[in-house]
Amino acid sequence: MSTIETPAAAEVAAEATPSPGGKAPVSDRLRHERRLGWRLSAPAFIVMILVTAYPLAYAVVLSLFKYRLTDPDAREFVGLQNYATVLTDPIWWSSFVTTAIITLVSVAVELVLGFGFAWVMYRIIRGRSFVRTAILVPYGIITVVSAFIWRYAFQLDSGFVNQWFGLGDFNWFGERWSSLVVITLSEIWKTTPFISLLLLAGLVQVPEDMLEAAKVDGATAWQRLWKVVLPNMKAAIMVAVLFRTLDAWRIFDNPFVMTAGANDTETLSILAYRQNVTLVNLGAGSSVSVLLFFTVVVIAFIFIKGFKTDLSQVRGDG
Amino acid sequence: MDGRKTSNWWTVWGLLILAWAAFPLIWMVSLSFKSPDTFRTSSGFWPKDWTWDNYSTVFRDELFTSALRNSAGIAVIATLLSVIIAMFAAYAIARLEFRGKKLLLSMALAIAMFPQAALVGPLFNMWRGLGIYDTWIGLIIPYLTFALPLSIWTMSAFFRQIPWEMEQAAQVDGATPWQAFRKVIVPLAAPGVFTTAILTFFFCWNEFLLATSLTSTDRARTVPAALSFFTGASQFESPVTAIMAASVVVTIPVVVLVLLFQRRIVAGLTSGAVKG
Numbered sequence: 001m002s003t004i005e006t007p008a009a010a011e012v013a014a015e016a017t018p019s020p021g022g023k024a025p026v027s028d029r030l031r032h033e034r035r036l037g038w039r040l041s042a043p044a045f046i047v048m049i050l051v052t053a054y055p056l057a058y059a060v061v062l063s064l065f066k067y068r069l070t071d072p073d074a075r076e077f078v079g080l081q082n083y084a085t086v087l088t089d090p091i092w093w094s095s096f097v098t099t100a101i102i103t104l105v106s107v108a109v110e111l112v113l114g115f116g117f118a119w120v121m122y123r124i125i126r127g128r129s130f131v132r133t134a135i136l137v138p139y140g141i142i143t144v145v146s147a148f149i150w151r152y153a154f155q156l157d158s159g160f161v162n163q164w165f166g167l168g169d170f171n172w173f174g175e176r177w178s179s180l181v182v183i184t185l186s187e188i189w190k191t192t193p194f195i196s197l198l199l200l201a202g203l204v205q206v207p208e209d210m211l212e213a214a215k216v217d218g219a220t221a222w223q224r225l226w227k228v229v230l231p232n233m234k235a236a237i238m239v240a241v242l243f244r245t246l247d248a249w250r251i252f253d254n255p256f257v258m259t260a261g262a263n264d265t266e267t268l269s270i271l272a273y274r275q276n277v278t279l280v281n282l283g284a285g286s287s288v289s290v291l292l293f294f295t296v297v298v299i300a301f302i303f304i305k306g307f308k309t310d311l312s313q314v315r316g317d318g
Numbered sequence: 319m320d321g322r323k324t325s326n327w328w329t330v331w332g333l334l335i336l337a338w339a340a341f342p343l344i345w346m347v348s349l350s351f352k353s354p355d356t357f358r359t360s361s362g363f364w365p366k367d368w369t370w371d372n373y374s375t376v377f378r379d380e381l382f383t384s385a386l387r388n389s390a391g392i393a394v395i396a397t398l399l400s401v402i403i404a405m406f407a408a409y410a411i412a413r414l415e416f417r418g419k420k421l422l423l424s425m426a427l428a429i430a431m432f433p434q435a436a437l438v439g440p441l442f443n444m445w446r447g448l449g450i451y452d453t454w455i456g457l458i459i460p461y462l463t464f465a466l467p468l469s470i471w472t473m474s475a476f477f478r479q480i481p482w483e484m485e486q487a488a489q490v491d492g493a494t495p496w497q498a499f500r501k502v503i504v505p506l507a508a509p510g511v512f513t514t515a516i517l518t519f520f521f522c523w524n525e526f527l528l529a530t531s532l533t534s535t536d537r538a539r540t541v542p543a544a545l546s547f548f549t550g551a552s553q554f555e556s557p558v559t560a561i562m563a564a565s566v567v568v569t570i571p572v573v574v575l576v577l578l579f580q581r582r583i584v585a586g587l588t589s590g591a592v593k594g
Contacts, residue, residue: 028416037416044466045406051463052429055440062440069443117335124328131332133580134339139587140572141343142524144542145565149346158349158558160363164496189342194587201588243430250433253526257546269435276439277531289436296433302530 031163056293062286069280082287092288094264095271096121096295101180102267103248106187110244111237113188114195121196122203139193146258176264183254190254191247195240202236203229242303246296268292269303346569350562357559374565382564385544389568392454392540393522396461401515403462404469411470412477426467434464438531445532452534460528465518472517474555475589476510513586518578520572541568 063082067075086092121131138146150156154172162170172178207228214224230237252269259265261274272292275285350372352365376382411419441460443452450456462575480503488498529543536544545564548557576583 011372034416037410037414038418040406040410040414041418041422043403044470045418045425047403047459047463048425048429048466051460052432052437055437055444057340058440058444059436062443120328120331120335124332125325126329127332127336129580131335133576134336136576136580137339137343137573138348140520140524140576140583141569142542142565142572144525144526144545145569146342148545148565152558152562153342153345153350155558156346157358157556160345163362189338193339197584197587201434246431246433250435252435253542256526266503269433272433272435273438273527273531277442282439282443285439288319292433293436296431296436300431 056290059286059289059293060087061286062282063290065283067281067283069282075283078192078283082284083291085284086287086291091266091271092284092291095266095268098180098255098265099251099267099269102184102251103245104189106184106191106248107244109184109188110192110195111241114192114199114240115210117192117196118199118203121200124261135193135196138190141190143190143253144257146190147186150182150189151258152161154182174263179255179259179263179265181256183251186254186258187248187251191244198236198240198243202233202240205236206232238303238307242300245303246299249296249299250292253282268295343569346562346565349559350566352559354556354559357556372559373567375560376564376567381536381539381544381547381550382541385539385541386537386568388454388536389523389540389542392457392461392538393519395454396458396465396522397515397518399458400462400465400469401473401511402513402516404473405511407466408471408473408477409540412480413482415541422470426470429464430467432464434460434527438527441528442531451532453540456532456540457538457540458584459524460532461525464525465521468521469514469518472514472586473510474590475551476513477507480506480510509582510586511581513582516575516583517586519575523568523572556570 064077065075066078066082114269117135121128121135124131151173154161156162156169156171161172162168170178172182210228210232211224214228219227250269251267252273255261255265255267256270256273260271261267266274268288269292272285272288275288277280279285322594348364349357351368351370352372353367353369354372354375356366407422409423410416437460445451445456450459482503484502484506485498488502493501524542525540526542529540533539533543541549541564542581545561548561548564
């Protein structure tokens with residue numbers, strides 16, 4: 001705490017010093033401010049670089065080698081061969097498609113559902129804090145716990161779902177599509193609150209008088225939604241969708257607990273985990289890691305350049 | 319009249335959201351009270367005979383109790399460190415003009431989007447080389463890193479709303495810089511710091527991928543990782559009901575925090591998204 005006091009006080013002192021008209025004291029103050037800014041953010045910079053940028057660079061290097069921990073002496077430089085191996089392997093593409101399906105379906109459903117939730121939280125008067133409290137529980141609950149809850153609800157021996165819906169002994173985890181349904185349901189339950197809160201933040205910024213004016217002019221509720229509300233919260237929607245898309249794209253916990261990747265339900269994160277940690281195949285595993293990172297960069301690029309998602313404005317930069 | 323009717327409708331929708339959020343939790347609690355021997359035959363929603371057996375099973379199991387200790391310790395330490403580091407950075411972002419500001423925010427953004435799975439290979443290898451594989455510190459370091467972006471944004475959004483000129487006003491009124499800081503700025507900044515700490519704690523409490531990749535024994539294995547290794551009281555018993563009992567136990571802190579600090583958490587989650 002005392003460390004913060006020093007810069008704050010120092011700056012106040014600098015401001016309090018009367019600058020006698022010349023330019024020198026001003027630039028002095030600026031230089032001081034700049035140096036202080038760097039110093040205060042240095043720990044954050046260093047930690048972030050050491051724990052993400054450095055290992056990622058290390059992964060790039062490893063990905064150019066044939067390297068298994070089980071056979072470390074056989075380590076040899078193979079250039080881009082690991083990438084060729086991964087990209088021609090049907091397992092990579094199956095994981096890619098699985099990840100894409102889960103991402104597209106869950107984000108699309110969550111966007112609609114989350115908007116509905118945001119609208120209710122915005123309009124509700126009696127029970128407002130109840131709803132907001134309730135919605136935070138799925139947000140805060142451990143994803144692995146949520147995955148177990150949903151898995152046991154559908155699982156043949158413990159579940160009630162088949163009994164309630166008269167599905168007999170249908171094995172939800174015996175097929176790809178039905179496994180994906182349960183995985184996606186759990187994902188939607190757990191993460192809709194997050195998207196709905198981001199949308200709520202955008203919703204409260206829609207000018208109320210504009211809505212009133214549209215109402216007076218005879219616009220229907222549907223027209224007001226599409227012509228007034230949604231255009232005014234475009235930035236919030238884009239940011240919510242970007243964040244949720246990238247979050248869904250790295251989905252690991254849910255499919256890991258439900259199927260552990262059985263029946264073609266392996267996602268890209270599970271593939272990277274299995275190659276690196278289970279099989280300790282660090283060469284090929286690292287190329288999966290780098291490719292996974294690359295897909296994320298591409299998605300972010302499409303959103304930021306293609307859809308002009310303005311992150312700086314929405315994330316409060318400046 | 320019309321207004322009250324609409325208001326009632328919104329409350330009905332609110333109740334539906336409440337049911338949507340609560341239903342899976344009720345199922346979790348219900349299943350945790352079913353007997354591990356008979357939960358298969360009583361496959362309805364509610365238990366036929368309620369039993370505490372599963373709770374005594376999990377609390378007798380060293381795997382769960384050590385995981386609970388590890389989870390609490392690692393999450394609290396990582397949260398504290400992350401919040402302290404982020405506090406300095408957020409202060410700089412909210413109050414100072416310097417060229418690295420944009421870079422810091424972009425970097426935080428990039429890390430928030432970073433696929434952690436891309437790091438498990440190199441970290442696994444590096445941590446074994448450094449001798450911190452399967453230790454608390456081996457999890458604390460990546461946790462505090464991945465929590466930093468959220469901490470920095472949330473806190474800088476809060477800090478930007480603080481009327482910093484009050485500090486000067488206090489000094490003009492005769493307070494020393496330290497008094498001005500402690501009596502004026504700390505009380506104003508504390509809620510933002512506290513809210514950030516709650517959100518960061520949720521993140522660390524929840525994390526699974528790194529926990530399962532960078533640990534191998536109950537020395538550092540956290541609850542989410544331990545749950546996936548859980549067996550029942552004996553190898554002949556299904557772990558289903560015991561896992562649900564353990565799940566109920568680790569969900570209690572989340573529910574308590576949410577009940578106590580609902581308003582703050584909502585403000586924290588939305589603050590970064592609203593222009594500060």
